[in-house]
Amino acid sequence: MSYGPVDTVYTADTDRYENASFRRTGDSGLQLPSFSFGLWQKFGTDYPFETQREIIRHAFDLGITHFDNADRYGPPHRAAQQNFGRVLAEDLAPYRDELILSTKAGNAIGASPYLKGGSRKSLLTSLEHSLRDLRTDYVDIFYSHSPDLNTPLEETVEALVSAVQQGKALYAGISNYQPDRAHEAAVLLREAGVPLLIHQPRYSIFDRSVERNGLLELAEQDGFGLIVYSPLAQGLLTDKYLESIPDGARAVNSTFLNPDVITDGYRERAARLNELAAARGQSLAQLALQWVLRRPEISSALIGASSVWQLDHNVAALDFPELTDDELAIIDEHGVHGTGLAA
Structure with missing residues (x-):
């Protein structure tokens, strides 16, 4: 689907839910789309707004109702929220009741002690700015957004509870918390009458931390959902780096992927995974996305896109047959934990 100039009136696709897939979030009543859209990268001022707008609108037309943001996302910080806010105001406002909007605070967005951390001051002030953005x-x-070991967890939890009680958020979530602290947060939130809805960790074929540290089991025990980010390992679980590092690729211009991790060992493993994907009639990216969603504890996987085509391609991962035990064994053999992760 194509869209006209920025001032064109947008009407959402009437069939947007016909093939959409949703999953329940933990023990809550909230359902999230199998793929949520993240604005972590490529939604700052360094990419054309018209392209960003086209992708966001197309995502909603595909039945993707959840858009994930944070005060850090840009560049500069807050730019991704501001760009999404413009699309919401100009295009998606009539559909606000159909949208799940999320944001995060706590990671540093400036040198001031009040522009980082898990204090009540930092979190609630950031939320006010985010609502305006x-x-x-x-x-x-x-x-x-991340645990702050210098702030009592009780204070961080109190800020999340206040946000919900004030009607500025409907649910509370945490991100990048280790299982012990996540459990403690879940207990404190439950005692305050605001159950922990969701945890956002990293998870991919090459990063199996949530399988190794017990977070998957904890999510089921404490009743919260998991929405995973970096399911494509910053592009390492695509065919982009199998031969070389292309000009303009993320490994060239991103702070989140160091070209030094693209080793012969990585290429050998990715090539074997790519062969499996090809035998199934799909791309390596589609295989990787399908793999993370095989777990019932996963409520949603966050995907990004730099084009409408890429978004369509990733969402099509839902159309392939389930992975067999033999195929999962091949993935386990070549999808070695820690591949591509900086030391």
């Missing part, structure tokens, strides 16, 4: 009265999910 997003041009909305509330977000559906408000996250503590």
Whole structure:
């Protein structure tokens, strides 16, 4: 689907839910799309707004209702929220009740001690700015972006509870928490009457931390959902780097992927995974996305896109047959934990 100039009136596709796939989030009543859209990268001022707008609108037309943001996302910080807020105001406002909007606070966005960390001051002040950026009265999910070991967890939890009690967020979430602290947060939130809805960790064929540290089991025990980020390992689980590093690729211009991790060992493993994907009639990216969603504890996987084509391609991962035990064994053999992760 193509869209006209920025001032064209947008009407959502009437068939947007016909093939959409949703999953329940932990023990809650909230359903999230199998793929949620993340604005972590390529939604700052360094990419054309018209392209960003086209992708966001197309995502909604595909039945992707959840858009994930954070005060850090840019560049500069807050730019991704501001760009999404413009799309919301100009295009998606009539559909606000159909949207799940999330944002996060706590990771550093400046040198001031009040522009980072898990204090009540930092979290709630950031949320106020985020609501203005997003041009909305509330977000559906408000996250503590990372644990702050210098702030009592009780204070961080109290800030999340306040956000919900004030009607500025409907649900509370955490991100990048290790299982012990995640459990403690879940207990404190439950005692305050605001159950932990969701945890956002990293998970991919090459990063199996949530399988190794017990977070998958904890999610089931404590009743929260998991929405995973970097399921394509910053592009390493695509065919992009099998031969070389292309000009303009993420490994060239991103702070999140060091070209030094693209080793012969990585290429050998990725090539074997790519062969398996090809035998199934899909791309390596589609295989990797399908793999993370095989786990029932996963409520949603976050995907990004730099084009409408890429978005369509990734969402098509839902159309392939389930992975067999033999195929999962091949993935386990070549999808070695730690591949591509910086030391």
